[in-house]
Amino acid sequence: MSALATSSLSNEVYVGRQPIFDQALNVYGYELLFRSGHTAHANVIDGNHATSQVIINTFIEIGVEHITNNRQTFINLTRDFLLGEIPLPLHSENIVLEILEDVEVDDALLAAVQKLSTEGFTIALDDFVLNEKNRALLPHADIIKLDLMAMDSETLKKHVHIFKKLDVKLLAEKIETEAEYEMCRQLGFDYFQGYYFCKPRVMSGKHLPANRLALLEMIAKLQSPDCDMDELEQIISRDIAISYKLLRIINSPFYSMTSKVDSIKKALIVLGLKQLKSWVTVIGLSMVDDKPAELVNLSLTRAKMCEQLAAAFGCNENAAFTVGLFSMLDVLLDKPLTELVQQLPLDTDVTTALLAQEGKLGDLLRLVTLYEKGDWQAVDAFKLEMHTLRQAYLDALAWSDTITSRISS
Structure with missing residues (x-):
């Protein structure tokens, strides 16, 4: 598993990818995770600046095709990018825009998200926990990501029950164990993401085929x-x-x-x-x-x-x-x-x-x-x-x- 970051001090971009699997455990896409670079440094890099540098380096200097093999590319965006206050220089093909859980939901954001959806971008709601404020995003969502570490199993099941009635795909993220994966598979999730897929499966007593x-x-x-x-x-x-x-x-x-x-x-x-x-x-x-x-x-x-x-x-x-x-x-x-x-x-x-x-x-x-x-x-x-x-x-x-x-x- 991996991440992507940039540093204003070195102008370097650190590129990686975290795979997202479908129900057949084929790779559906990759999430590019934005970071602030050298966290040991005291200077805090602005999120908009970091995102700008990462997009430029990934999509222009390196080429996203080399990183994601033309599969779906999940990108976290700040509110300013979503609102268009900073231009988003991306084609909509194979791009999934993730709306983070801490982005303020108001009329301006809803209008911007609807516009991006109309332009052909796939919209994902990241770490989504339903409340009265963010409920208004549901009609614009194509994918809803549920964080297993942010809710217990009963809350997870309640959310799945609600969202299964909508025309959306469900993605389980931060899957850490085989038991969590099996639970999510049985609940009917469409996509799966997490360290479980890169950690050993403990299968005590099982003979090798x-x-x-x-x-x-x-x-x-x-x-x-x-x-x-x-x-x-x-x-x-x-x-x-x-x-x-x-x-x-x-x-x-x-x-x-x-x-x-x-x-x-x-x-x-x-x-x-x-x-x-x-x-x-x-x-x-x-x-x-x-x-x-x-x-x-x-x-x-x-x-x-x-x-x-x-x-x-x-x-x-x-x-x-x-x-x-x-x-x-x-x-x-x-x-x-x-x-x-x-x-x-x-x-x-x-x-x-x-x-x-x-x-x-x-x-x-x-x-x-x-x-x-x-x-x-x-x-x-x-x-x-x-x-x-x-x-x-x-x-x-x-x-x-x-x-x-x-x-x-």
């Missing part, structure tokens, strides 16, 4: 230092789907090979043992078919960002990539990470980083996850240039999007 067990065994063999070229070729060749995807990647413009690579043996020669192990592991994890593809995408983004920042922490790039990639293995395989790492022949430093976020690799993983969440004050403590982190994150996003597109068919 056969295909996942085979996958874990394959990953273990690939990570083994005793795995030689001949054994690796046999492991890969036994799985037609992985073999196909691997050859498809190697022969794509991503590698720009001068001659066709038409066998696993040739792929081994071209890529080398370490790189091929990484590719097969990534492809294997992408084939867990009952998980949102966004989880694999996030794992890849995390892995690549760890790899890119490894030198700054004095870490081995391969180890850093492995830590980032395996940091969500428990989410993908529905087993505690402590159990899973025991079945993998990982270095002690990698294991310590995964289980305790300690050591240089652990510090690196912690920085990357803090950046995802937009905890800028904690990020500042690492004393790395924000433009370096931002570029590493954007490069990792672009890389993971490219890779998932290559292995998705």
